[in-house]
Structures are given as structure tokens and as C-alpha cells.
Amino acid sequence: MRRRTFLKAAGASGASALLAGCTGTGGESTTTEQSGGATGTTTTQGTTTGGESPTLTIGTYGPFVDTVSSSPGPWLKDQFESEFDATLKWQTPDSGVNHYIERSHRGVESGADLYVGLDAQMLVRIDENLDGELFTPTEGLSHSGDVNEELEFDPKGRAVPYDTGYVSIVYNETLGDDGAFTAPKTFDELLKPEFEGTLLAQNPTSSGTGKAFLLHTIDAKGEDGYLDYWAKLKENGVRVLGGWEPAYNAYSKGEAPMVVSYSTDQVYAAESGEDMAKHQIRFLNDQGYANPEGMATFADAANPELATEFMDFMLRPEVQAEIAVRNVAFPATTTAELPADFAKYAHEPPEAVTFSYDRLKGNLSDWTDAWEQEFASK
Known part of the structure; x- marks a missing residue:
């Protein structure tokens, strides 16, 4: 916001x-x-x-x-x-x-x-x-x-x-070899060695975008599998910052070719006359978290x-x-x-993912607390 x-x-x-x-x-x-x-x-x-x-x-x-x-x-x-x-x-x-x-x-x-x-x-x-x-x-x-x-x-x-809004991956295709970086298409592909150290994300305990991305991984990998998935993300060099602003600032400085952000990113880029190659949108698993x-x-x-x-x-x-x-x-x-x-x-995703009130009630705190215990203090 x-x-x-x-x-x-x-x-x-x-x-x-x-x-x-x-x-x-x-x-x-x-x-x-x-x-x-x-x-x-x-x-x-x-x-x-x-x-x-x-x-x-x-x-x-x-x-x-x-x-x-x-x-x-x-x-x-x-x-x-x-x-x-x-x-x-x-x-x-x-x-x-x-x-x-x-x-x-x-x-x-x-x-x-x-x-x-x-x-x-x-x-x-x-x-x-x-x-x-x-x-x-x-x-x-x-x-x-x-x-x-x-x-x-x-x-x-x-x-x-x-x-x-839809939380998605925003990526800069000019940062790849020969200026041709291409973001992964799925959550599983994001774990491949060629994407080591390429993603900037946000802490889900202190950021709305970070929490949305966490919930999307829970939807994709299940309550029993999301912590294992995050452990693999960590092994592959994901960088988790406190909020959207510092993460996007780091992305803007070219510190990584991908950032968790919003699928309306190109609207801002177009208004400012930016190079659209630096503001590409990727919906992992063809989904965006609404x-x-x-x-x-x-x-x-x-x-x-x-x-x-x-x-x-x-x-x-x-x-x-x-x-x-x-x-x-x-x-x-x-x-x-x-x-x-x-x-x-x-850009709207082919499929929208979101958790209902009933799914979040009684679970949200447990999910974020478990993530924090496993990753934030290490």
C-alpha cells in the first residue's frame, strides 16, 4: 500500500x-x-x-x-x-x-x-x-x-x-547472460541451480506481499510441504528482506533479476518511460495470489x-x-x-489463488509463526 x-x-x-x-x-x-x-x-x-x-x-x-x-x-x-x-x-x-x-x-x-x-x-x-x-x-x-x-x-x-491486486514475480530480462534472463515458470523450476540467488522476497511476518507469497507457496506445496519448499529456496539463495520497499529498491539497483511484487508493475514503468524489459511479469504455475x-x-x-x-x-x-x-x-x-x-x-493471471477467511482463521498465525521460527532467526 x-x-x-x-x-x-x-x-x-x-x-x-x-x-x-x-x-x-x-x-x-x-x-x-x-x-x-x-x-x-x-x-x-x-x-x-x-x-x-x-x-x-x-x-x-x-x-x-x-x-x-x-x-x-x-x-x-x-x-x-x-x-x-x-x-x-x-x-x-x-x-x-x-x-x-x-x-x-x-x-x-x-x-x-x-x-x-x-x-x-x-x-x-x-x-x-x-x-x-x-x-x-x-x-x-x-x-x-x-x-x-x-x-x-x-x-x-x-x-x-x-x-x-495480484502478487507475482517481476523480473529484469536484461540481467541475464547476453541480456536474456528468463524467469522460471513454476515453483519447482525456481529451485533449479540456474536460478540460485536470483530472487528477492519479503518477510511474511512484516510484509503484505511477503505474506501473500508465503500463502501462495502453501497453496502450491500444502501445509505439510511449504516449510520444506522454503528450506530449498533458502539453499538456492533466496534473499528475504523486511518489506516490499527495501526488496524493490534492491531489485531496482540490479542486485537480483527477480522480486516478489505486483502484476501491475508495468503500469508504473510505462508512466515513467521505463524500459519494459526491466519490468516483465511472471505468474508462477500460471497463478497470481489475489x-x-x-x-x-x-x-x-x-x-x-x-x-x-x-x-x-x-x-x-x-x-x-x-x-x-x-x-x-x-x-x-x-x-x-x-x-x-x-x-x-x-496483467491478470490465468488463474487467481487466494485463501478464504475460513481457511485463514485458526491457521494464519500458525503458518507465519512456523515460518519465522524456521527461517527468520537463522
């Missing part, structure tokens, strides 16, 4: 722990007094009107709103306010959704109506750490039938997907009906297309049409 900020700062050639939230700045920063004397900093865009119009307060992660020209947030605010008799106010607390979890722990109201930016892994963590419900089931959406069923990730019906993002209404929302209207607005075809382009992702619905120049460089 911090990719946009990094790539704009470093150039296309040049995610944090779950529930730690994403960081970003923009709008007006305010510090508020919270229950028990604690303070927390939140970043908001938009102000409450003094008239009769209601205010819809939406929590999200910083990069969703902090760049006026390209982030979805400012555009969504303008469009929503132009059609509805309401004011939209964004909240971007430094700790993301964890801000609202901590408030719930202390018995303090959320202070928002909706959260945008949830995924299945976050919901599992939330439900494992809170006794009550932070979010409420969603009902009454006229566009709910347009959502791709493969992207649905909340069996309790709280979170509704609004976009998705990590859909969703939105959900807080259980204590002051304006739940308005929150439902906004969620339905987010699922409209033209809004879905705009979100995808601005967030450099894919729509969650089957009705959105992407611009031709964007679709040319945003």
Missing part, C-alpha cells in the same frame, strides 16, 4: 505488518484527546458542514487519499458530494485500522462510519483480538451482484470487495444508511474503473471497463 509513494519518490526503476496500518500524509493533521488520556494523530480530508447535510466519515490508509492528482480518495469525495446531499470526510490514522481496534479495546466509539482498505487477513486478526464486532453485515446494495464471487472474502458479509481490498460499515456508525449508499456508489462500473486506475489495481466487479492504455500494462 505504500508502493505509490515509494515509486514516485525513487522512480519506477529506482506493506507493513498486518494491522499496523499504512502510513501516509496529506490533508490536515489533527491530534485528538482519546479515552484514558491517550492521544492519537489522524489525517483528515474534508470538513463537516455547518448546515443540515450529514457528514460521512470514512477511515482508510494514507496513500488512498494523500495524492490529489492520482489517489482515489479526493476524486471519490468530489464525485460523491456532487451527487449526494452529504459531506465526505476522510480519516487516515497513522496506524490504519489498528487505530479503531485500539479504540474498541478501550470501549471508545470508532468515530467513523466506514472503513476502506480491509482484507481477509486483517479480518482474521480483528476477530481473533476483539470480543465484539467492529463491523456490521452489509445489506441493501443494488450492485452487490456485480462483485466477482472469487474475490468475496468475508463469510460474515461485513466486508465488500472494491478492488484487488489480495482483494474491501470496505465495511462500523457497528457503531452514526450514519449507516449513508455508508451503504457510499458502498453502492463505489461498486458502480464507472467508479470501479476510476478506482482501479488511480489505485493501480483491478476492479472487484465484473461490469467495469478499464481504459485500453491501462489494461495493456495491468
